[in-house]
Amino acid sequence: MASNNFSLSIPTFKGDHYNSWAIKMKSYLKAMSLWETIESDVELTILPQNPTAAQIKKRDEEAAREAKALSCIHSAVSDGIFTSIMTCESPKEAWSTLKEEFEGNAKTKLMQVLNLKREFEMQRMKGNETIKEYVSKLMSIVNQIRLFGESFASERVVDKILVSVPEKYESKISSLEDSKDLSKITLVELVNALSAVDQRRLMREEENGGKTEGLLLAKSSFAKATSNKVQCNHCHKIGHEEKDCWNKGKPQCFKCKRYGHLAKNCRFQGDEEIMAQLMEAEPLL
Structure with missing residues (x-):
C-alpha cells in the first residue's frame, strides 16, 4: 500500500x-x-467532578x-x-x-493599497528588460494588492502593458489590433505575442555573436541620428517617412489618440488613469 x-x-x-x-x-x-x-x-472542556x-x-x-x-x-x-x-x-x-x-487596521491597509496602486501606475519597462520580466514585476505588485483583499482585474494589467512598453513593440501591437479584438485579449495571449519580439532580438544577438550591446548599439545610434531628422506627415512621429508609416490608412481615435479604432470603440474610454497616461505619451498605434 x-x-x-x-x-x-x-x-x-x-x-x-x-x-x-x-x-x-x-x-x-x-x-x-x-x-x-x-x-x-x-x-x-470543563471536567465534571467524576469524569469518565x-x-x-x-x-x-x-x-x-x-x-x-x-x-x-x-x-x-x-x-x-x-x-x-x-x-x-x-x-x-x-x-x-x-x-x-x-x-494593521483598515486605514493602514487602505494606505498600503493606495501606495501599491501608485507604484503600479509609475512602472515603466526598462530598455534591458524582456516583456516577461516586466510583467513579472507588475504582477508582483498586483498580487500584493490582492493579498489585502482588493480586487485588481487582469484587464488593467493588459492596458498598462499596451500604454507603457517601448516603441520596439509597436509593430507587433499594431498587427495584434488588426487580427484580434484587443478589448478581449488575455494577459497570457498578450505576453506570448510580445515575447516573440524578444525572441527575435535574442536570435539576432546570437547571429551577431552577442555583440549587440556594443557594435549594434553603435549602429543603432548612428541610424537614429540620421533617421530622427525625418518626421512622418501622417502620424507626426520622428524616425520614418509617411510612405513607411504602419498607421497609414487606419482611423485615429480622438480620445486616446491611438490608431486602428474609432472613439466609440475605445477600450480606454472612462478609465481616467489610463487616459491620462495616453495623453502624456506618444500613441503606440
Whole structure:
C-alpha cells in the first residue's frame, strides 16, 4: 500500500510580507488539522467532578491540539517577532496579536493599497528588460494588492502593458489590433505575442555573436541620428517617412489618440488613469 505520509516545511515570518506568510501559515495549520483550534478559540472542556475516561481523553486531546498550534506559531516566527507573542497563552491570542501588529487596521491597509496602486501606475519597462520580466514585476505588485483583499482585474494589467512598453513593440501591437479584438485579449495571449519580439532580438544577438550591446548599439545610434531628422506627415512621429508609416490608412481615435479604432470603440474610454497616461505619451498605434 502506498504511504500517504508527507512532510511540510513550516513558513517563517521575519517581519516582512505578513499577508503572504499568513496565507502559507493558514494552509500549514489546516494540513496539520490545527486551524480550527485557532479559528474557533473554543475553551477547553470543563471536567465534571467524576469524569469518565472518555471525557478525560477528549479534554487531553483538546489541550494537546491547542499546545501544538501555539508551538507551531512560535516556531514559525523569528526570534525578534517571538518576543511580541511570547506572553500569549492561546494560539488564537498569538495569531490575533501578529495580525494586529503587522497587517494593521483598515486605514493602514487602505494606505498600503493606495501606495501599491501608485507604484503600479509609475512602472515603466526598462530598455534591458524582456516583456516577461516586466510583467513579472507588475504582477508582483498586483498580487500584493490582492493579498489585502482588493480586487485588481487582469484587464488593467493588459492596458498598462499596451500604454507603457517601448516603441520596439509597436509593430507587433499594431498587427495584434488588426487580427484580434484587443478589448478581449488575455494577459497570457498578450505576453506570448510580445515575447516573440524578444525572441527575435535574442536570435539576432546570437547571429551577431552577442555583440549587440556594443557594435549594434553603435549602429543603432548612428541610424537614429540620421533617421530622427525625418518626421512622418501622417502620424507626426520622428524616425520614418509617411510612405513607411504602419498607421497609414487606419482611423485615429480622438480620445486616446491611438490608431486602428474609432472613439466609440475605445477600450480606454472612462478609465481616467489610463487616459491620462495616453495623453502624456506618444500613441503606440
